Each structure stands twice: as structure tokens, then as C-alpha cells.
Amino acid sequence: MMVVSVKRQYLRTLILLAIFVAYLLGGSAIFHAIESKDEEENINKTKVFTQELQQQFNLSDEEFAYLVTTIRSNPYIGKMDRKWNFTQALFFSTTVVTTIGYGVLAPSTEAGKGICIIYALFGIPITILLYQSVGDIINAFFAYLIRSFKKTMGKVPRVRNLELGIFDGLLTMTFFSGGAATFAFLESWSYLDGFYYCFITLSTIGFGDYVALQKHNHHMNHSAYLGLCIIFIMLGLAVVSSGLNLFIRFTMEITTTDQTKKEIDKTALKMITLLTMTNIIIHACICYNLPP
């Protein structure tokens, strides 16, 4: 029995590895094709603009190249505003413990780097425990709603994973749509960019190409906006994790034991996948067909 289980584990890992490598290569081909074409166009456009700029300021190629390199290598040139005020430090700390790590702010001192490592080491587990705890409360609340509804309908008040998955899916959709619209409004982005920001943030990828709270905002004062951002991130991670917990419970149970297999509602995962696909299609329509 043990040997079979180990063999199965190896086979499973090999299959996953094959899928992973194929997925990476496929993705790279697509991103390379799309983005390099756009990059080429931008570089060509910029070449003309660069020449005009050089003529305007009477700079030789060498002088201009030296200026560009110098300005790029020293982020303090031309920066009037202090970046490391308390508000931004609070936003920075949030991006560390959530592992979003936009990188618009990062420690540059040796002490800062060392403290950042220790800070993350204890902060990440605390944060995961917190938003998973909030996620559990959300699921408990949904279970309570479903049970109450079934009772009033005279049915057996049993909550199935499928029903919980649908509620989680709907909440996630609402959260992403609402977040996208809110950030698009507050940061003057298109709806696609707002949605992209929400996704890149709540998936904790955090590229740092779109980051809230970076410009002097006209709509809200800074502290209120910071509070909104932190609450959005933490609640969003709770919402995503409450949905993800269903998925993890599902995969953990099929990989570790066969005993509890019967308990799992396989249709739950199918429905969640279906909901996700519907979500993608709806948003694709909003983002690409309607004017931003």
C-alpha cells in the first residue's frame, strides 16, 4: 500500500511538472509575442521623440545617454516629496505582511533590509491567520443564511459545499467589480486598469505598475484613503481565501486520504470554475467592448 502511494505521489508530481513547464513556455510565447510587438512600436516612437528632445536642449548623444543613466540610477534626483512619511510606511508595512510587495517603496538601508526580513517572518503568518479567520467568519455567516433560508422553506437545513462555493463566488465577483470601479474613479484609471489593479493586488502578485495612494489625491484625504486601501486589501484577501479554502480542502482531501472523499461535493468545484469563467467573460465584455 505504501509503495503504491509513493509511486502515485511521484507520478502526480511528474504530471504537474509537465503541465507547469508547458504552461510556462506557452505563456512566455504569448507574452513575448504581444508585448515585444508593442515594445518595438514604443521604442521606435520614442526614438523620434528623443531626437527632438536632444535638439531642444542641445545635447549630444553621449551627453543625453549620460543624463538618462544618471537620472534612472538615482531615484532622489528631482524628487521633492519625501516618500517615507508615516502614511506611506504604513502602506509599505501592509504590502510586506500581505506579500503583495509593490516595490514603489523598499528599504534601502542595511538596517531597514534586515528588519524587513524579520518583520515579514512574523508578520506574514499573523496576517494569514487573520484573513483566514475573517474568511471563516464570512463562510459561517453564509452557512447561517443558507440554513435559515432552508428552514423557512421547510427543507432539511444542511449546507452543501456547492451552495457555499456559489456564495463565495458571488461575493468575490462583487468585491472585484466594486473595487475596480472605486479605484478607477479615485485614481482616474480605466475600468480595465482598475480591475487589473484589484486582481494583481489580491492575487498578491503586486507588480507595482499600478499602485493606489501614490499621487496627491483630490477625492479623499490621505489618511481616509489609506484606511480604505488597507481594509480593501485585508477584506479582499479574506474573501479570496474563503473561496480558496474550499479549493484547498478539495485538493488536500484527494491527495492525502481516500476516507473523506465521499464527503466532498465534486460539483462544487465545477460550479466555482463555471462561475469564474462567467466572471471572466462578463469582465472581458466590459473591459474590451465598452469604452473605458
Add this chain to the structure above:
Amino acid sequence: MMVVSVKRQYLRTLILLAIFVAYLLGGSAIFHAIESKDEEENINKTKVFTQELQQQFNLSDEEFAYLVTTIRSNPYIGKMDRKWNFTQALFFSTTVVTTIGYGVLAPSTEAGKGICIIYALFGIPITILLYQSVGDIINAFFAYLIRSFKKTMGKVPRVRNLELGIFDGLLTMTFFSGGAATFAFLESWSYLDGFYYCFITLSTIGFGDYVALQKHNHHMNHSAYLGLCIIFIMLGLAVVSSGLNLFIRFTMEITTTDQTKKEIDKTALKMITLLTMTNIIIHACICYNLPP
């Protein structure tokens, strides 16, 4: 019973929230203090340098400010090398599915952004399943080693969480130290910066302030180095997750059921914490006392 359990869940969440808020505020105060002082010094130093630069190229304040803003807002100015080649796209795809998201490369086209969202949606679960699977194999191998050793010593071949935790801790330490030294050598960084890069990468924070594979490397050819980076990231995540799984199993069991509580070796967590602390102290000594 149910009411007590719900109450306990609320209390637990409230305590976690209090710890989280205190931890955020404390961290922000420290980072603000350290980094804003350094920032102030750098800005003052740069002011003098900026004036020299302006005089050298005979530029007025307005002209220089315009040049800096223009160069900063258009990343294509002065860029000769294409960023989106296949190698970099492959590295980019790796940072998406692992949620590291350095952000040195990010999609700038609408199509690229949309595809990136869908790509991450399916890629992240695949990647988690893969590195957790590899992590399970690592733990199974350690369990086999411990069992074999105990058999030859004539003891009962039972593997305790404590022993597994020590092995995971030692492997993680070795991996971080080895990675730090390797990247410090290949990228000409100090050991602290190499360690900081490994930590920020394998915690999936991924600020993007230190990123491997960004300069034309003298030590290795590009494809071999890319392969090394991807293998380091995936193996590193497997190593970290194999240790983290022990921690998650521990916290899940104390929060959900009381039945299996007895099975858990509480000393395991203590030992892992102790190992982590020792690790931090050793590295702090290496990074701050010895010359880089």
C-alpha cells in the same frame, strides 16, 4: 456548543486583529524612522549633485525638471535593449504564477493585461499544487531517512513532527545561505543583499529592487542562468512550503477540532521557532559584523 465555538472564533479574530494593527503601526514607526532619515540624507546629497549636473549641461531649473519628468514617465527613452525577449518573458511568467511579481516587467498592452489575469488565475493553483507536491516528497524522503536511521539504531521507527521540523529547518537554512552566496557572487551583491534577495523572492513579496537576470551576465550564459533562477525559485518554494505545511497543519488543528490535538507535537513548533531565531542571529552576525 455551537454558540461557544462561534464566540471563540469571534474572540480569536478580534485578538488577531488587535495584534495585526499593533504590528502594522509598530513596523511603520520603525521603517519611517530608519528610512526617512536615510532618505533625507540622500535627498540633500542629491541636491548638490543635481546643481552640478545642471551647470554642466547648462540647464535651467524648469528645463531640468521637465527632462527628469519626461525621462521618468517614458521607460523607453534611452533603452536600447528589448526587454520582452523570450527569456525575459519566461522569467516574467514564472513571477506571475509564483505571485512573486517583481514588476521589472509588467504587461503594458490591454491584451497583455487581460491575458495576464487569466494566466495567473489558472497558473497560480497549478504552481501551488506542484511545489507543495515537491515539498511532500522532500518530507517523505526525510521521514524515510529518520525511519531507516532509527531501525539501524534498534529503536521504534516512528517519525515525530519535531524531527521532521528540524530537518526542514536545516534544509531551509542551507537553501537560503547557499542561494544568498550564489546570487551575491553572480550579481556582484553583498552577502546581505543576496540573502535579502532570496528572502524577498521566496517569501513571494518580490519588491523588484533586487532582481536576478537583469544585467548582461559575465559568469554564465543567459539560458543557463534563467534555468538556475527558475529551479531555485521552485525548489525554494517547495522547501519553504514543506516547513510551512507543518505550521499550517498545527494552526488548522488547534482552530478547527480538539480531537486530533493530542497527536500534535507542540515542541515541534517551539523547536522550529528556535531554529528560525538561531538562523536569524547567525545571519545577522554574517551580514552586519563581517565585511560584505
